[in-house]
Amino acid sequence: MVRDRISLRSLPQLLCVIGGLVLVLASAGCALQGNGFLNPVGPTAEAERQLFFEVTALTLIVVVPVLVLTPWIVWRYRRGNKQSAYRPKWEFSWPLEILAWGVPVLIVIALGLLLWNRTLRLDPYRPLSAALPPVEIQVVGLDWKWLFIYPRQGIATLNELVIPVGRPVHLTLTSDTVMQSFMVPNLAGQVYAMAAMKSQLNLQADRAGEFLGENTQYNGKGFQKQKFRTRAVSEQDFSRWLEHVQETGKRLDCDQYAGLMKQTLVPKPVHYARAEAGLFEWVVKKYQTEPSPACQSLTGESARD
Amino acid sequence: MTETTGLWHLLMGNLSYDALPFYSPIATVGASIVVLGALGTAVLITWLGKWKYLWSEWLTSLDHKRIGIMYIVLALLMLSRGVIEAVMMRTQQALAIQSPGYLPPDHFGQLFSTHGTIMIFFVAMPFLTGLINFVMPQQIGARDVRFPLLNAISLWLTVAGAALVMVSLVLGKFSTGGWSGYPPYTESAYQPGVGPDYWIWVLTLSSIGSTLTGLNFAVTIYKERAPGMRFFRLPLFTWTALCTSILMIFAMPPLTVATALLALDRYLDMHFFTNALGGNMMNYANLFWLFGHPEVYILILPAFGVFSSVFSTFSAKRLYGYKSLVYATMAIAVLSFTVWLHHFFTMGQSPSINAAFGIATMLIGIPTGVKIYDWMLTLYRGRVRFSVSLLYSLMFMLLFVIGGLTGILLATPPVDFVVHNTVFLVAHFHNMLIPGMLFGMLAGYQFWFPKAFGFRLDETWGRIGAACWGLGFVLAFMPLYVTGLEGMPRRSQEIFQPQFAPYLLLAELGGLIILAGLFSLFVQLWVSIRRRDHNRVPVGDPWDGRSLEWANPAPPPEYNFFTLPQVEDRDAFTWMKERGVAYLPAQHYEDIEMPRNSATAVAIGVAALLSAFGLVWHIWWMAVVGLGAAWAAVIVRSFVRDTMRTIPASEVEQAHRGWLREIAATRAVSRDEEMSAGNVGLAESAS
Numbered sequence: 001m002v003r004d005r006i007s008l009r010s011l012p013q014l015l016c017v018i019g020g021l022v023l024v025l026a027s028a029g030c031a032l033q034g035n036g037f038l039n040p041v042g043p044t045a046e047a048e049r050q051l052f053f054e055v056t057a058l059t060l061i062v063v064v065p066v067l068v069l070t071p072w073i074v075w076r077y078r079r080g081n082k083q084s085a086y087r088p089k090w091e092f093s094w095p096l097e098i099l100a101w102g103v104p105v106l107i108v109i110a111l112g113l114l115l116w117n118r119t120l121r122l123d124p125y126r127p128l129s130a131a132l133p134p135v136e137i138q139v140v141g142l143d144w145k146w147l148f149i150y151p152r153q154g155i156a157t158l159n160e161l162v163i164p165v166g167r168p169v170h171l172t173l174t175s176d177t178v179m180q181s182f183m184v185p186n187l188a189g190q191v192y193a194m195a196a197m198k199s200q201l202n203l204q205a206d207r208a209g210e211f212l213g214e215n216t217q218y219n220g221k222g223f224q225k226q227k228f229r230t231r232a233v234s235e236q237d238f239s240r241w242l243e244h245v246q247e248t249g250k251r252l253d254c255d256q257y258a259g260l261m262k263q264t265l266v267p268k269p270v271h272y273a274r275a276e277a278g279l280f281e282w283v284v285k286k287y288q289t290e291p292s293p294a295c296q297s298l299t300g301e302s303a304r305d
Numbered sequence: 306m307t308e309t310t311g312l313w314h315l316l317m318g319n320l321s322y323d324a325l326p327f328y329s330p331i332a333t334v335g336a337s338i339v340v341l342g343a344l345g346t347a348v349l350i351t352w353l354g355k356w357k358y359l360w361s362e363w364l365t366s367l368d369h370k371r372i373g374i375m376y377i378v379l380a381l382l383m384l385s386r387g388v389i390e391a392v393m394m395r396t397q398q399a400l401a402i403q404s405p406g407y408l409p410p411d412h413f414g415q416l417f418s419t420h421g422t423i424m425i426f427f428v429a430m431p432f433l434t435g436l437i438n439f440v441m442p443q444q445i446g447a448r449d450v451r452f453p454l455l456n457a458i459s460l461w462l463t464v465a466g467a468a469l470v471m472v473s474l475v476l477g478k479f480s481t482g483g484w485s486g487y488p489p490y491t492e493s494a495y496q497p498g499v500g501p502d503y504w505i506w507v508l509t510l511s512s513i514g515s516t517l518t519g520l521n522f523a524v525t526i527y528k529e530r531a532p533g534m535r536f537f538r539l540p541l542f543t544w545t546a547l548c549t550s551i552l553m554i555f556a557m558p559p560l561t562v563a564t565a566l567l568a569l570d571r572y573l574d575m576h577f578f579t580n581a582l583g584g585n586m587m588n589y590a591n592l593f594w595l596f597g598h599p600e601v602y603i604l605i606l607p608a609f610g611v612f613s614s615v616f617s618t619f620s621a622k623r624l625y626g627y628k629s630l631v632y633a634t635m636a637i638a639v640l641s642f643t644v645w646l647h648h649f650f651t652m653g654q655s656p657s658i659n660a661a662f663g664i665a666t667m668l669i670g671i672p673t674g675v676k677i678y679d680w681m682l683t684l685y686r687g688r689v690r691f692s693v694s695l696l697y698s699l700m701f702m703l704l705f706v707i708g709g710l711t712g713i714l715l716a717t718p719p720v721d722f723v724v725h726n727t728v729f730l731v732a733h734f735h736n737m738l739i740p741g742m743l744f745g746m747l748a749g750y751q752f753w754f755p756k757a758f759g760f761r762l763d764e765t766w767g768r769i770g771a772a773c774w775g776l777g778f779v780l781a782f783m784p785l786y787v788t789g790l791e792g793m794p795r796r797s798q799e800i801f802q803p804q805f806a807p808y809l810l811l812a813e814l815g816g817l818i819i820l821a822g823l824f825s826l827f828v829q830l831w832v833s834i835r836r837r838d839h840n841r842v843p844v845g846d847p848w849d850g851r852s853l854e855w856a857n858p859a860p861p862p863e864y865n866f867f868t869l870p871q872v873e874d875r876d877a878f879t880w881m882k883e884r885g886v887a888y889l890p891a892q893h894y895e896d897i898e899m900p901r902n903s904a905t906a907v908a909i910g911v912a913a914l915l916s917a918f919g920l921v922w923h924i925w926w927m928a929v930v931g932l933g934a935a936w937a938a939v940i941v942r943s944f945v946r947d948t949m950r951t952i953p954a955s956e957v958e959q960a961h962r963g964w965l966r967e968i969a970a971t972r973a974v975s976r977d978e979e980m981s982a983g984n985v986g987l988a989e990s991a992s
Binding site for chain 1 (some may be wrong): 699
């Protein structure tokens with residue numbers, strides 16, 4: 001009996017501590033106001049956040065009864081409590097069985113429908129708007145930096161992604177090294193960038209600001225520093241920025257690019273006024289064909305299109 | 306790594322002075338602990354004069370119970386290393402907020418790789434394999450597993466794998482490619498050193514061992530059940546053991562293939578997963594997770610089995626919804642093969658594929674939810690006793706559902722896009738593996754320990770340990786959910802958001818409390834051994850158990866049962882106790898054949914370790930000799946005819962009658978006296 005008293009005193013306390021901590025942390029998390037998708041700045045992150053809360057709410061229907069009833073059951077049916085019923089042989093009940101299977105089945109049906117619908121809608125490959133033509137940007141993952149090529153404008157940047165507010169952006173990604181994962185959490189979820197392959201991501205910023213972009217897939221000792229600045233600026237500022245880069249930036253040719261392929265960290269963003277046309281295609285192709293084409297041969301050719 | 310040449314290269318491969326860990330003080334300390342620990346243990350055994358005892362009673366034993374115990378000893382040893390590594394990483398992240406911290410990036414990369422590899426393959430797998438080994442044959446009323454020698458071979462291959470991980474701490478550097486070892490990062494173009502080779506051969510040894518274990522367990526459950534033990538009378542732990550074994554048989558080979566192909570890439574310049582020449586790392590991701598996802602159910606199902614036993618025993622009630630639980634277990638086992646793609650929703654495949662795998666993943670939530678409800682209904686209208694095992698099981702219930710919630714979130718592809726590869730994911734899988742898997746194993750350890758050694762574990766230290774593990778887990782991982790939602794990538798050696806500081810400090814505190822929990826486990830063991838004379842339970846049934854493993858003395862005789870039990874009910878032992886037939890002498894006794902000890906398995910383990918070590922360091926002669934020796938051991942063994950020894954019926958009868966006399970002189974205790982010295986393992990009937 002002594003044993004029972006000790007344990008029963010400590011158990012509810014432990015449960016309270018655990019429950020309290022969960023609540024404190026959860027509420028503190030909402031107040032963090034950081035770089036996560038919980039502070040969305042674009043339609044994709046916004047929709048992902050909404051889905052996050054919807055799925056949480058639906059799932060809580062099966063979770064909350066466990067959190068509430070388990071402590072109640074063990075307290076009420078503790079050995080010390082001789083008033084409560086004791087049915088040592090009871091092992092089955094159809095109504096409870098139907099409830100135990102039925103509720104999760106219904107919740108999963110609801111979740112499944114939601115999931116199907118939203119997964120198709122929030123496909124990262126799906127253009128965000130039929131009306132507005134997107135800004136095309138090619139992304140090359142390097143060790144440990146990101147190269148952004150603006151093929152229409154002929155410029156490129158290293159570790160800085162600049163996009164106009166309110167315009168959809170279409171990213172085509174590849175890697176010139178190991179697999180990486182590209183994410184700007186305030187704007188949209190991530191997608192992998194893999195050598196010899198192209199993946200895509202559509203995103204959009206609804207207001208101006210500076211956001212954190214990162215690689216989330218470990219790729220060596222510079223991984224933790226592979227961050228980039230994403231700036232969403234007004235259309236005018238975007239045009240001005242483009243002009244500025246075109247006037248002041250360096251040239252990104254095959255030799256320059258060869259330097260980027262080394263494992264290095266870039267302390268400050270770099271701007272390139274003239275990026276070799278076809279550079280992105282070459283990065284993809286060089287892993288697809290044997291022998292790999294030289295940089296010049298391919299970038300020269302595809303300059304025509 | 307410096308190139309070695311000439312005769313040295315021929316004899317020692319790529320091993321050179323550079324392989325020693327003197328490049329960093331932390332690595333030197335780690336290596337010293339391993340070397341001194343090994344030497345210290347050897348000296349201690351010599352000083353105590355226990356080598357012969359150790360060799361003939363344990364290392365060469367084919368007794369499933371001893372093999373099980375050795376698995377668990379291995380798991381607890383490796384758990385210590387895994388937890389220490391975890392605390393080192395937590396400390397780094399707590400210190401490295403806009404500062405480089407104390408661990409260089411390369412060392413941090415090795416730590417998260419060894420931590421994951423060790424925790425999955427050398428803590429979780431040996432722990433569950435050990436528990437199943439010890440318990441399952443007794444639960445089904447068998448004398449041993451179907452293939453005792455194969456069982457020992459599995460053990461020693463696993464030990465060889467664990468030894469190779471320990472060697473990697475002393476010689477050379479481990480992979481920084483994480484426990485999943487994704488190429489092309491683990492290809493020689495990006496990691497030319499021995500790291501990924503260590504990882505490959507460590508996993509190969511372990512995965513072959515586990516495949517053989519799966520075969521052995523499944524055949525044992527099919528063929529070795531006592532008379533009357535129909536499938537629907539199997540205790541739920543045995544059901545989960547069966548499903549886990551089937552998963553092992555089908556899920557381990559893809560891993561062996563994946564690591565073998567990666568080895569071909571690294572050793573023979575092939576191009577399965579390289580960037581160029583037609584290699585495609587997506588194939589690796591598919592193969593790896595074709596193993597990796599069933600693997601998480603290999604880990605969790607036996608824990609579910611333990612919880613079923615614990616809830617029913619400590620609420621003194623039949624398990625609610627037995628058939629439901631069986632069907633749920635089988636459903637989980639089958640579904641576990643249909644969801645692997647959710648590990649890479651972000652690889653750019655079409656949304657309908659993602660949606661299909663997302664829904665398949667959510668389907669697993671149904672049987673899992675049913676299980677939780679069935680356990681609640683098992684407690685309902687019971688007489689709940691708050692033993693240490695039950696405390697672990699309750700913490701599991703409350704914390705696991707939170708992990709379930711975050712699992713459902715991760716199963717939703719658009720949500721996964723934003724939290725994949727962040728510490729939210731890290732928090733999720735630790736939420737499943739610590740409260741789910743590890744608490745299950747620890748509950749089982751506390752539950753079956755008296756059966757294995759004949760005395761109960763200390764209750765007070767057990768409670769302190771459980772509280773530390775529970776609180777430590779919450780503090781260590783709940784903050785990571787928050788920082789994960791804020792986009793903190795996993796595996797970050799340095800953190801650039803100062804607002805994460807309080808969360809990472811809390812997580813650090815949690816890590817330290819978990820360390821205290823680990824320490825409590827060892828203190829509990831120490832205290833219990835010292836006080837063993839007060840806690841003895843020779844009669845063998847300290848918890849008023851319900852299944853057959855409680856029907857024999859503690860510790861059980863080598864052959865488990867004096868006479869094979871006749872099973873009449875799901876709660877076979879409870880049925881016997883209720884009818885007063887649990888402790889009766891038999892009409893007649895039979896000679897029992899048990900396997901003789903064999904050094905074959907140890908030889909195979911040592912040879913495999915040598916071979917793997919040779920492969921890691923390109924010491925080709927050693928690789929060939931090791932492999933040859935392993936096969937030679939198998940061939941030599943096949944010429945041994947005298948593999949069994951007979952225990953005469955008279956000896957069995959004498960032992961049985963001795964035990965029954967002891968019982969006759971013993972007072973049966975009620976559950977109120979469960980923790981008192983008066984409980985020597987005879988339960989008052991219908992208490």
